[in-house]
Amino acid sequence: MESIERLTNLAIARRSKLFALLGDDIGAVVSSDLPTKNYLSGYYSMNDTYASYLSAAVATRDKTVLVVSAADAGPALEILGDPALVFRYGLFYFERSSDGPSVEYDVPGFKTFEDAVRAAIRAIAPKGLKLGVDGSRGAGLATLLSAEWPVVDISDAVVRSRTTKLPEELVRLKKATRLVEAGIDAIRREFKIGMTEWELAGLVTSEMVRGGGVPEFISLTTGPRSALADAYPTGRKIQAGDLIRLDAGCVVDGYKSDMARCFVVGDASRLITTRYKAIAEGLEAELAAVRSGANVRDLYLAAVKATRSAGIPSYRRHHCGHGIGLSGYEYPLISEASEAVLEDGMCLCVETPFYELGWGGMMIEDTICVTKEGFDPITTIPRQLFQLA
Known part of the structure; x- marks a missing residue:
């Protein structure tokens, strides 16, 4: 668990670096880009080897939540540690022994990725809070979210934050x-x-x-x-x-x-x-x-x-x-x-x-x-x- 703790601490440091570049105007950031999701959360998903896989990280200065498929929920939870920070969509079946984990992965999550993203943002970013969207794969996200939140492209800040290394x-x-x-x-x-x-x-x-x-x-x-x-x-x-x-x-x-x-x-x-x-x-x-x-x-x-x-x-x-x-x-x-x-x-x-x-x-x-x-x-x-x- 020491390795996971270090990953979590690294994600906190990276978020602080990014938000320092963004300033106080941006309340939360959203990304569907694989490297940026890792940057914000510390989670590196095997499912991202599939180009069609949909997932997202939503981060404030204090926390990150992940939007993942039901199959990806278990590994994501290993990193984030709190079921409330993992927003699942779709269905994937797992059996559970009597002394198994309290999270039941075979219970349906949100019906679609889009539903899960909106729910995740509402959980940590109140309506009206300005969202920074990483444009690497963010055109669809920006369109989806702009009806409910003011949206700003933060692609340049993400590049600048990742350019130098901790x-x-x-x-x-x-x-x-x-x-x-x-x-x-x-x-x-x-x-x-x-x-x-x-x-x-x-x-x-x-x-x-x-x-x-x-x-x-x-x-x-x-x-x-x-x-x-x-x-x-x-x-x-x-x-x-x-x-x-x-x-x-x-x-x-x-x-x-x-x-x-x-x-x-x-x-x-x-x-x-x-x-x-x-x-x-x-x-x-x-x-x-x-x-x-x-x-x-x-x-x-x-x-x-x-x-x-x-x-x-x-x-x-x-x-x-x-x-x-x-x-x-x-x-x-x-x-x-x-x-x-x-x-x-x-x-x-x-x-x-x-x-x-x-x-x-x-x-x-x-x-x-x-x-x-x-x-x-x-x-x-x-x-x-x-x-x-």
Whole structure:
């Protein structure tokens, strides 16, 4: 229960941060966006893997209530701890033993999601109180609620609040990253020629789950397939001379990791060595530009320029990284078009991938936390091209 208590305390701290940005004018906030629901409540729902799933968090400065399906009520109650804070809709059957919980989940909740949302808001936000609606998935909510409450779009405030991280958020980001690193170590320890991409991905997945994470994505591609960005592993058997590109992430209490490393089976060719050195120097140049107050655009330009100068003159990228937190891609995107400025406490994934169709691909991606002087590393494993026997 200590873990749940810490999640609850973290949600309280995050709500305080958001409401401080909103000011006294907004009495309650509502969101159907997965990361924002987690931000307000501390609850990370398995049901949100379904795009059609409807749920919402309604929060004041003092409390959060959740609107969830009847099937989702039990896990939500584990986090919130009070049945009065969980508003169910629909029907799902559970049996209950004589000494089971007092909440009977097989009793129908509200008939529809919309009914449950209105009831939840009425329970903590009197009529006439101004509501802030997170616009990430909030257009329908704003329309639904505006007949009874004054509604304001708070999307920008939500982005700003989530952009910089609290210490307890960093703890979770670091743990999620360590689990990917454990998977990389497992590949280095257990690899044998002839293993499949599936088998290597399985090693990474096992380390994530064993350490308490939920696998989010594992793009493990080999040989010519390593040039396919964001591709699933297959049954391809790995041979001597192959490049192996791993880009992976998992989830810890809603917080995402995203990092990448490369391996070569046997001795690396001169071309592999040259190109890997180029993307490594590109990443180093990008990291050298990181500090609170720096223009995000300058990070992108530094990475591309250094990669070209170091051995890949044709190097092109649409972006060289992104923010990370409760979403895999958060503000800001590290691109040439960005007008963002780095802030102390921002967490970023910085990356310099290279893909050549018909040849292969390679990638280095690290996670960092921006500081006034530069950055603190979240990824700790070396950036070298790992050689596998």
